[in-house]
Amino acid sequence: MKEGKMKAVFCPKYGPAEVLELREIDIPTPKENELLINIKASAVTRSDIFIRGSDIPLLFRIPMRIYLGILKPRRPIIGLVFSGIVKQIGKNITRFAPGDEVYGMTGFNLGAYAEYTCIKETDSTAGCISRKPKNISFEEATMAVYGGALVLQYMGKGNIQKGQRIFIYGASGTSGTIAVQYGKHLGAEVTAVCSGRHADFLRSLGADRVIDYTTTDTLDGDPRYDFVLDAVGKAKTSKLKEACKKALTANGKYVSIDDGALQLDSQRVDGLTTLIEAGAIKPVLDKIFPLEEIVAAHKYVEEGHKRGGVAIRIDHESGGAR
Numbered sequence: 254m255k256e257g258k259m260k261a262v263f264c265p266k267y268g269p270a271e272v273l274e275l276r277e278i279d280i281p282t283p284k285e286n287e288l289l290i291n292i293k294a295s296a297v298t299r300s301d302i303f304i305r306g307s308d309i310p311l312l313f314r315i316p317m318r319i320y321l322g323i324l325k326p327r328r329p330i331i332g333l334v335f336s337g338i339v340k341q342i343g344k345n346i347t348r349f350a351p352g353d354e355v356y357g358m359t360g361f362n363l364g365a366y367a368e369y370t371c372i373k374e375t376d377s378t379a380g381c382i383s384r385k386p387k388n389i390s391f392e393e394a395t396m397a398v399y400g401g402a403l404v405l406q407y408m409g410k411g412n413i414q415k416g417q418r419i420f421i422y423g424a425s426g427t428s429g430t431i432a433v434q435y436g437k438h439l440g441a442e443v444t445a446v447c448s449g450r451h452a453d454f455l456r457s458l459g460a461d462r463v464i465d466y467t468t469t470d471t472l473d474g475d476p477r478y479d480f481v482l483d484a485v486g487k488a489k490t491s492k493l494k495e496a497c498k499k500a501l502t503a504n505g506k507y508v509s510i511d512d513g514a515l516q517l518d519s520q521r522v523d524g525l526t527t528l529i530e531a532g533a534i535k536p537v538l539d540k541i542f543p544l545e546e547i548v549a550a551h552k553y554v555e556e557g558h559k560r561g562g563v564a565i566r567i568d569h570e571s572g573g574a575r
């Protein structure tokens with residue numbers, strides 16, 4: 254790799270995983286209010302799959318394309334989450350210094366499938382950035398920031414109290430695995446829903462009870478729940494999901510992770526860092542793919558049955574700029 258150049262994954266048009274292309278481009282220069290991040294890991298999240306464009310439900314397709322580009326992505330380097338090291342700072346930066354380990358999301362700017370990206374230190378729809386937890390890897394940090402930000406935002410709507418019964422629908426994914434651990438941290442009794450293959454794993458994360466949505470359709474005779482979180486989103490459903498909407502106590506609350514937009518909130522992510530460093534939450538990593546295998550990584554996530562999340566390792570030693 255030539256001096257001043259970096260590897261980046263381009264999405265030149267919406268379509269299947271094969272549209273993604275690895276290219277060599279100039280390393281960006283941070284403006285006065287930006288940091289240059291040397292990205293060590295990114296992830297393939299459900300959002301990246303939506304953005305690439307192959308399976309956006311019609312309901313979301315029109316508003317998302319107004320933001321992201323009508324016929325092709327306005328910002329062709331995609332990738333929503335990052336972890337890495339601050340390489341350089343603009344003169345107005347106050348919260349971070351070169352060498353700091355950080356993690357965050359790039360919002361509508363995307364650009365995390367690259368060796369470097371620039372981001373503002375203040376929260377906006379163009380991203381948020383926080384100090385990375387010291388006790389997890391760069392790859393785990395990308396799972397944490399995506400799933401953790403979703404879980405803290407949407408479980409926060411439940412005002413969950415110690416001893417309450419909560420129900421996590423879709424507990425085996427990036428958000429679900431964090432939701433189960435966060436529920437236990439709050440002192441709740443947690444019922445987790447997944448397919449049978451992930452049942453023992455969810456018990457190992459602390460779930461008090463596990464229900465297989467592929468073999469159970471009703472909650473007849475079950476206790477009522479104080480809080481239900483749909484952690485997989487509205488596009489995935491089952492008879493059991495319909496049943497859990499009615500299995501609430503009189504003051505119980507049902508919240509979908511798709512109710513409204515994800516807030517890019519660095520204070521919330523700072524709270525997540527504290528929880529992770531205290532050992533209350535450990536992000537779950539299914540697989541790590543190198544940046545060069547981004548097409549295979551997207552195809553794997555599209556199969557829809559990963560456990561936890563899928564990270565992308567960005568190896569600066571394999572020819573990229575250091």
Ligand SMILES: NC(=O)c1ccc[n+]([C@@H]2O[C@H](COP(=O)([O-])OP(=O)(O)OC[C@H]3O[C@@H](n4cnc5c(N)ncnc54)[C@H](OP(=O)(O)O)[C@@H]3O)[C@@H](O)[C@H]2O)c1
Binds near residue numbers: 426427485488510
């Ligand atoms: N509000 C926002 O702005 C916002 C932003 C980003 C994402 N989201 C939402 O958050 C969702 C969750 O993302 P995520 O990455 O945490 O999930 P995920 O990791 O994609 O979830 C994967 C898991 O879903 C389970 N699953 C598949 N079909 C299911 C079904 N019919 N019923 C129950 N579980 C099923 C699979 O488990 P099994 O193998 O056990 O079946 C798999 O482990 C996204 O899909 C999106 O809808 C919302």
